[in-house]
Amino acid sequence: MPHQVWTQSYGKSRVRLAKVDRDTDVHQYTELSVDVELDGDFDAVYTQGDNSLALPTDTMKNTVYAFARELDPCELETFAWTLGSHFVENFDHISHAAIKITETPWERLVIDGEAHPHAFSGSSTERNTCHAVITAPPKEGEEPEGAIECGLEGLTLLKTTDSGFSKFLKDQYTTLPEVNDRIFATTLSAKWVYNDTPDNWRAIRERIRTILIREFSARFSPSVQATLFEMASAVLDAEPAVEEINLTMPNLHRHLINLASFDLDNPNILFLPTDEPHGNITASICRERAEDAHAHDHDHG
Numbered sequence: 001m002p003h004q005v006w007t008q009s010y011g012k013s014r015v016r017l018a019k020v021d022r023d024t025d026v027h028q029y030t031e032l033s034v035d036v037e038l039d040g041d042f043d044a045v046y047t048q049g050d051n052s053l054a055l056p057t058d059t060m061k062n063t064v065y066a067f068a069r070e071l072d073p074c075e076l077e078t079f080a081w082t083l084g085s086h087f088v089e090n091f092d093h094i095s096h097a098a099i100k101i102t103e104t105p106w107e108r109l110v111i112d113g114e115a116h117p118h119a120f121s122g123s124s125t126e127r128n129t130c131h132a133v134i135t136a137p138p139k140e141g142e143e144p145e146g147a148i149e150c151g152l153e154g155l156t157l158l159k160t161t162d163s164g165f166s167k168f169l170k171d172q173y174t175t176l177p178e179v180n181d182r183i184f185a186t187t188l189s190a191k192w193v194y195n196d197t198p199d200n201w202r203a204i205r206e207r208i209r210t211i212l213i214r215e216f217s218a219r220f221s222p223s224v225q226a227t228l229f230e231m232a233s234a235v236l237d238a239e240p241a242v243e244e245i246n247l248t249m250p251n252l253h254r255h256l257i258n259l260a261s262f263d264l265d266n267p268n269i270l271f272l273p274t275d276e277p278h279g280n281i282t283a284s285i286c287r288e289r290a291e292d293a294h295a296h297d298h299d300h301g
């Protein structure tokens with residue numbers, strides 16, 4: 001055979017659903033977009049036109065709906081895990097199921113100081129994410145294995161002071177002025193993994209978000225990099241169940257507008273907001289591991 005399928009995956013993307021929990025008069029509202037991707041013995045589907053092992057992506061969509069009816073999709077992690085396990089447990093030829101959930105949070109409206117029982121606002125760009133990859137059990141009768149990565153995306157943050165960038169490396173192309181008072185704007189994405197199953201997935205997610213926001217605003221930022229490290233470190237310090245956290249923080253520049261042509265000064269008050277081009281800063285921060293400590297000693301020694 002001249003060619004072979006080297007890697008593959010197929011699935012249904014952006015299966016959107018909203019669920020209302022009407023158990024009490026105070027309704028809960030959950031809105032998700034789910035991606036299902038399967039891997040396994042699908043070669044013949046590609047090479048032979050043989051669909052006998054191809055579970056239709058339409059069926060995957062229906063499975064998402066059926067599971068959302070039966071389960072509480074509000075707990076993204078257990079929903080993803082149960083859904084992924086279904087595919088690897090029920091079909092021998094499916095080796096991996098990747099379930100990616102993106103949740104659009106809707107905030108309960110507060111009217112005249114009172115939380116409304118069934119009216120919500122959803123204007124934020126923020127999303128909760130959960131990416132679970134479930135692997136078929138090594139032996140029949142055993143539990144599937146897997147990994148879950150939790151996160152959030154689109155959390156826009158800005159502070160009008162307490163940020164600077166100076167004493168950086170310069171060469172013949174450097175024009176950036178050193179500043180000790182600038183606007184720091186970013187759209188935070190965070191992804192983290194746990195070393196233990198949290199008691200309450202929703203609660204720990206909320207705590208991590210709160211820590212990230214608090215640290216962003218807590219003190220002077222000498223660079224996006226240093227603030228990113230502080231934000232991630234604060235999560236690892238406060239939450240022992242978080243093993244590693246990856247933060248991506250684009251530096252969404254606010255350039256000082258030059259008003260000198262109009263004989264006007266600009267004492268750090270009028271800026272041009274831009275998002276292109278933007279700095280892109282990303283790092284994964286983990287607890288110090290014995291072998292890494294050794295490697296660092298070695299590097300610096």
Ligand SMILES: O=c1[nH]c(=O)c2[nH]c(=O)[nH]c2[nH]1
Nearest residue numbers: 165176222223224225251279
């Ligand atoms: O916080 C920053 N980090 C950089 O690496 C960088 N580079 C740049 O032009 N501005 C900034 N700001």
